Amino acid sequence: MSFTVVRTLRPAAFGAFSLLLAAGSAQAVDITGAGATFPNPVYQKWAEAYKAKTGNAVNYQSVGSGAGIKQIEANTVDFGATDKALEEDELKKNDLVQFPAVIGGIVPIVNLPGMKDGELKLDGATLGGIYLGTITMWDDAALKKTNPTLKLPHTAITVVHRSDGSGTTYNFTYYLGAVNADWQDKVGANTAVDWPVGVGGKGNDGVAALVQQTAGSIGYVEIAYALTNKLTYTDMMNHDGVYVEPKLSAFQAAAANADWKSAPNYRLVLANQPGKDSWPITAATFILVHGKQTDAEKGKTVLGFYDWSLKNGQKMAEELLYVPLPESLVKQIEATWAADVKGPDGKPLWP
Amino acid sequence: MSQAALEANQPRIGAHPGRLGNALFGGSAWIFAILVLVLLAGVMISLISGAWPAFQHFGVSFIWTEVWNPNRARYGALAPLYGTVVSSVIAMVIGVPISLGIAIFLTELCPTYLRRPISTAVELLAAVPSIIYGMWGLFALVPLMQKYIEPAIIGSLGNIPLIGDLFQGPPYGIGLFTAGLILSAMVLPYMVSIMRDVFETVPPQLRESAYGLGATTWEVIGSVVLPYSRVGVIGAFMLALGRALGETMAVTFVVGNSYHIMKSILAPGATISSSLANEFAEADGLQLSSLLAEGFLLFVLTFTVIGMARLMLLRLQRKYG
Numbered sequence: 224m225s226f227t228v229v230r231t232l233r234p235a236a237f238g239a240f241s242l243l244l245a246a247g248s249a250q251a252v253d254i255t256g257a258g259a260t261f262p263n264p265v266y267q268k269w270a271e272a273y274k275a276k277t278g279n280a281v282n283y284q285s286v287g288s289g290a291g292i293k294q295i296e297a298n299t300v301d302f303g304a305t306d307k308a309l310e311e312d313e314l315k316k317n318d319l320v321q322f323p324a325v326i327g328g329i330v331p332i333v334n335l336p337g338m339k340d341g342e343l344k345l346d347g348a349t350l351g352g353i354y355l356g357t358i359t360m361w362d363d364a365a366l367k368k369t370n371p372t373l374k375l376p377h378t379a380i381t382v383v384h385r386s387d388g389s390g391t392t393y394n395f396t397y398y399l400g401a402v403n404a405d406w407q408d409k410v411g412a413n414t415a416v417d418w419p420v421g422v423g424g425k426g427n428d429g430v431a432a433l434v435q436q437t438a439g440s441i442g443y444v445e446i447a448y449a450l451t452n453k454l455t456y457t458d459m460m461n462h463d464g465v466y467v468e469p470k471l472s473a474f475q476a477a478a479a480n481a482d483w484k485s486a487p488n489y490r491l492v493l494a495n496q497p498g499k500d501s502w503p504i505t506a507a508t509f510i511l512v513h514g515k516q517t518d519a520e521k522g523k524t525v526l527g528f529y530d531w532s533l534k535n536g537q538k539m540a541e542e543l544l545y546v547p548l549p550e551s552l553v554k555q556i557e558a559t560w561a562a563d564v565k566g567p568d569g570k571p572l573w574p
Numbered sequence: 575m576s577q578a579a580l581e582a583n584q585p586r587i588g589a590h591p592g593r594l595g596n597a598l599f600g601g602s603a604w605i606f607a608i609l610v611l612v613l614l615a616g617v618m619i620s621l622i623s624g625a626w627p628a629f630q631h632f633g634v635s636f637i638w639t640e641v642w643n644p645n646r647a648r649y650g651a652l653a654p655l656y657g658t659v660v661s662s663v664i665a666m667v668i669g670v671p672i673s674l675g676i677a678i679f680l681t682e683l684c685p686t687y688l689r690r691p692i693s694t695a696v697e698l699l700a701a702v703p704s705i706i707y708g709m710w711g712l713f714a715l716v717p718l719m720q721k722y723i724e725p726a727i728i729g730s731l732g733n734i735p736l737i738g739d740l741f742q743g744p745p746y747g748i749g750l751f752t753a754g755l756i757l758s759a760m761v762l763p764y765m766v767s768i769m770r771d772v773f774e775t776v777p778p779q780l781r782e783s784a785y786g787l788g789a790t791t792w793e794v795i796g797s798v799v800l801p802y803s804r805v806g807v808i809g810a811f812m813l814a815l816g817r818a819l820g821e822t823m824a825v826t827f828v829v830g831n832s833y834h835i836m837k838s839i840l841a842p843g844a845t846i847s848s849s850l851a852n853e854f855a856e857a858d859g860l861q862l863s864s865l866l867a868e869g870f871l872l873f874v875l876t877f878t879v880i881g882m883a884r885l886m887l888l889r890l891q892r893k894y895g
Contacts, residue, residue: 287855289857387852411645413644414644417644417645422830422831423830425831436713438720
């Protein structure tokens with residue numbers, strides 16, 4: 224019951240008072256979620272802060288997008304998380320409601336002795352060629368063209384990709400398909416694809432480890448993994464033909480261009496967004512909850528957790544180089560909750 | 575407790591456990607033994623039913639098709655099957671002579687003060703979790719392979735006609751060969767400890783008579799010890815091969831996870847268990863069914879290996895009476 228009280232009081236005095244109330248009632252509601260590894264760092268941070276504020280524990284298991292979808296469909300968790308937004312019919316079939324939670328950037332990383340961050344410049348066609356296996360040497364004409372001043376070695380390129388199914392792969396291959404017709408034709412976009420060349424590493428950290436150890440290799444990871452492992456990232460040419468560095472501002476620019484209003488079920492891939500500052504391989508990650516909740520308390524807590532995180536967790540997200548969702552989008556998401564997420568009695572759970 | 579009750583609790587040698595006791599013990603032993611068969615059948619049935627959609631969709635050609643494309647929902651098991659067999663064969667080619675050498679050294683040549691430390695060290699190798707082998711492989715062995723060992727192999731063996739193709743291409747460091755090397759280290763302790771034990775079963779009279787007749791150590795090992803213990807030795811190899819075929823985590827780390835069959839054994843590949851480890855959590859529909867079909871094939875493969883080992887042993891036993 225304390226939850227209702229907290230909720231109505233939130234706008235007025237959230238801080239100490241609600242903490243007191245929540246701590247006062249011994250009935251903290253624990254919820255579990257599972258899915259994408261890509262947003263795992265920020266979800267963990269949010270969960271920690273949310274527990275400190277409300278006493279409600281959020282257990283998030285970063286098991287991968289596919290597993291997250293399966294678990295929410297099987298109703299073994301209270302919410303699922305996926306980097307690949309589900310289609311209308313997939314959502315309908317399992318009565319799921321989908322909304323975005325945070326936006327992040329995927330970056331190409333290279334292991335070339337002496338190369339510094341952002342020194343190597345790539346465009347989409349070249350990156351696609353490397354992953355297709357048509358560009359095999361670092362001093363290929365295509366690479367020389369985008370890097371006229373760099374001294375590129377005459378060594379073979381070792382392509383590193385994910386070996387497990389992954390939302391990061393989905394967004395990366397979607398981008399390659401958008402900028403390289405050959406890629407779209409021969410490989411396409413999915414959480415796992417038939418890689419024409421290269422070696423596979425398990426998880427973002429597996430790819431990072433392989434690139435770190437293999438001279439002359441190239442891979443792709445979520446930006447946080449590139450920074451924590453001190454891997455050399457590259458600049459990318461974006462939709463407007465400008466080379467940009469993978470920074471928070473570039474991810475923000477890509478996110479700002481997104482047209483969420485006209486995306487059904489928020490199904491929007493942020494790859495190759497227009498705008499001269501936009502990072503081309505930007506991706507949103509999504510949350511799935513059941514449209515009809517069997518446990519009203521838990522359903523409310525899931526929404527409450529994301530409501531709190533979206534409104535109070537922006538700084539935590541930015542520290543980890545994720546882009547928090549804009550205010551207008553948060554409003555839109557909460558309108559979706561009010562319309563589509565219902566309790567066991569059929570009444571809306573939100574607000 | 576009364577004196578009588580205390581006495582009743584004393585174990586009495588030769589006491590009759592009674593009809594009921596006999597029946598209970600016999601019955602439960604039966605149940606446990608049957609349970610193994612039931613479990614095996616259960617695994618088999620659930621694998622087949624899980625794999626059925628894949629076999630129905632792709633037909634038997636699933637086994638010899640080299641494609642793994644989750645995006646177009648086209649699957650075939652040839653590449654992982656090939657990788658499984660090749661990495662295990664490499665493991666055996668490297669592991670068998672080494673383990674044979676260690677076991678012979680331990681039982682025939684080793685000074686007593688060294689026997690225990692070496693035996694313990696070998697047994698400790700078996701206690702290392704496979705994920706540790708995987709991490710050690712990826713972080714310690716792979717860089718060595720990439721910088722020194724593979725370039726040397728490519729430069730020497732790669733130039734030999736006919737078999738040169740097996741040792742060519744860029745030195746990735748990870749690949750089937752590295753996976754086989756790690757596997758050889760992992761199966762080594764099993765082979766060594768079994769072989770050491772069976773070598774020790776050779777009656778000392780046989781050994782001593784051979785030495786007494788003036789045989790050299792080499793001759794004793796070749797004509798007395800090995801023939802006497804051949805069944806156990808072959809059993810050790812087969813147990814090791816079975817383990818190598820199914821090993822998962824360590825291989826997944828270093829095999830390269832690529833679903834293409836390359837000529838070179840240095841190139842990245844995939845094994846059945848590595849592909850299961852990589853994709854099971856995310857798979858559904860036809861992909862999940864194809865993974866289960868792979869699992870079924872691995873089951874059949876391991877079963878065949880054990881079956882062949884039995885046959886071989888039978889024939890050997892008949893030959894030597």
